[in-house]
Amino acid sequence: MEKTLTSRQFSVLAFTAAIAVKMFMLPSLLVAEAGRNGYIWMLVYVAIDLAALALIAVAAVKAKRSFYELTESVLGRIGARVLLVLCAAYILFKMTLMLSEVNVFFSEAMYENFSWPVYLIPLLAVLAYAAARSPRVVGRTAEITLPFVAASMLLLFVLSATKPDYANLLPVLRESRGAVFDYTLWLGDFSPLAVFIGKIERKKRTGTKLMLAGLAAGLAVVAFTVILSAEYGNISGLIEYGHNLGGLPTHSGSQNFGRLDLLVFAVWMTAVFLKLMLYLYAFVRHVLFVLRLNTPAAAYVVSALAVAAVYALSVFVFPTQAAVYGAATGAVLRLLALPEQVGIPVVAVTAALVKHVRERRRTHDQS
Numbered sequence: 001m002e003k004t005l006t007s008r009q010f011s012v013l014a015f016t017a018a019i020a021v022k023m024f025m026l027p028s029l030l031v032a033e034a035g036r037n038g039y040i041w042m043l044v045y046v047a048i049d050l051a052a053l054a055l056i057a058v059a060a061v062k063a064k065r066s067f068y069e070l071t072e073s074v075l076g077r078i079g080a081r082v083l084l085v086l087c088a089a090y091i092l093f094k095m096t097l098m099l100s101e102v103n104v105f106f107s108e109a110m111y112e113n114f115s116w117p118v119y120l121i122p123l124l125a126v127l128a129y130a131a132a133r134s135p136r137v138v139g140r141t142a143e144i145t146l147p148f149v150a151a152s153m154l155l156l157f158v159l160s161a162t163k164p165d166y167a168n169l170l171p172v173l174r175e176s177r178g179a180v181f182d183y184t185l186w187l188g189d190f191s192p193l194a195v196f197i198g199k200i201e202r203k204k205r206t207g208t209k210l211m212l213a214g215l216a217a218g219l220a221v222v223a224f225t226v227i228l229s230a231e232y233g234n235i236s237g238l239i240e241y242g243h244n245l246g247g248l249p250t251h252s253g254s255q256n257f258g259r260l261d262l263l264v265f266a267v268w269m270t271a272v273f274l275k276l277m278l279y280l281y282a283f284v285r286h287v288l289f290v291l292r293l294n295t296p297a298a299a300y301v302v303s304a305l306a307v308a309a310v311y312a313l314s315v316f317v318f319p320t321q322a323a324v325y326g327a328a329t330g331a332v333l334r335l336l337a338l339p340e341q342v343g344i345p346v347v348a349v350t351a352a353l354v355k356h357v358r359e360r361r362r363t364h365d366q367s
Contacts, residue, residue: 009139018217036233070351
């Protein structure tokens with residue numbers, strides 16, 4: 001039997017998952033579309049994901065069964081497997097999208113000659129090994145990396161928060177433009193956490209800790225988007241697909257960071273690696289359930305095949321930033337994301353509450 005996550009590890013995973021992608025690329029995308037109102041739309045995105053986290057928190061606290069048992073109890077054997085196949089397909093592209101953002105950072109900001117296909121191999125190998133093991137491996141990795149991620153976030157705000165002129169945020173909600181909801185594929189940060197339902201140490205404040213972790217991460221993401229909105233809101237044409245921190249001194253006329261912003265983001269990148277691990281862990285468990293496999297060897301095989309598929313998608317199918325971005329903002333993949341983003345939290349909480357009510361009624365009848 002797999003070891004359980006502690007409530008602390010579960011909360012740390014939620015915090016890291018929330019900042020990994022939203023804080024890296026999405027702020028720039030929203031500011032490019034909505035100008036000074038970019039942070040307002042980020043508030044909407046964060047609120048949607050926190051609503052999903054609330055559903056998962058309720059399910060995690062109430063449920064005594066595993067996520068897959070809950071899903072099957074609501075959708076039946078066939079319906080549960082259809083849902084999980086769709087989610088697994090989405091996860092493969094979501095990982096490809098995250099890896100493309102890692103590629104953008106290292107190839108355009110860090111190194112002049114960066115061999116992405118070569119770099120990708122050891123990274124995917126480590127992810128495959130970790131995702132095939134117990135949930136405690138993912139949880140411990142999150143605990144170990146949290147201090148580094150938190151320190152890098154603090155440095156990011158120290159470097160950037162005093163640079164912009166926040167008067168540029170006014171007037172609010174005037175001349176809002178752009179297709180701000182083309183980026184819904186960047187939602188769904190917390191849905192993979194559902195696979196840990198039934199594998200978490202159930203304590204009195206587990207749900208509260210989880211929500212506080214998600215809220216703290218969401219506020220950090222919004223705060224960083226406020227900084228970019230204030231600096232680039234009136235010159236959104238200059239914003240690039242990336243973190244854009246290094247350009248703040250140029251536009252604000254303050255002292256340049258040198259290479260410090262790049263070093264900070266390189267450390268912070270561990271949050272993205274951890275989220276990749278989380279998504280791959282969820283993919284492996286989905287496939288094992290669909291195929292009715294439950295052995296360590298099968299987990300390693302599925303994990304290896306998954307990273308091979310992600311490698312092919314990243315290097316051959318979507319070899320450029322434009323290709324990945326175009327697919328990610330297209331209607332097909334945004335629809336494919338809905339079973340994971342919406343279906344997983346709704347099904348989990350529905351089943352958990354139904355089971356909880358039935359157990360209480362049974363206990364009452366027996367007494």
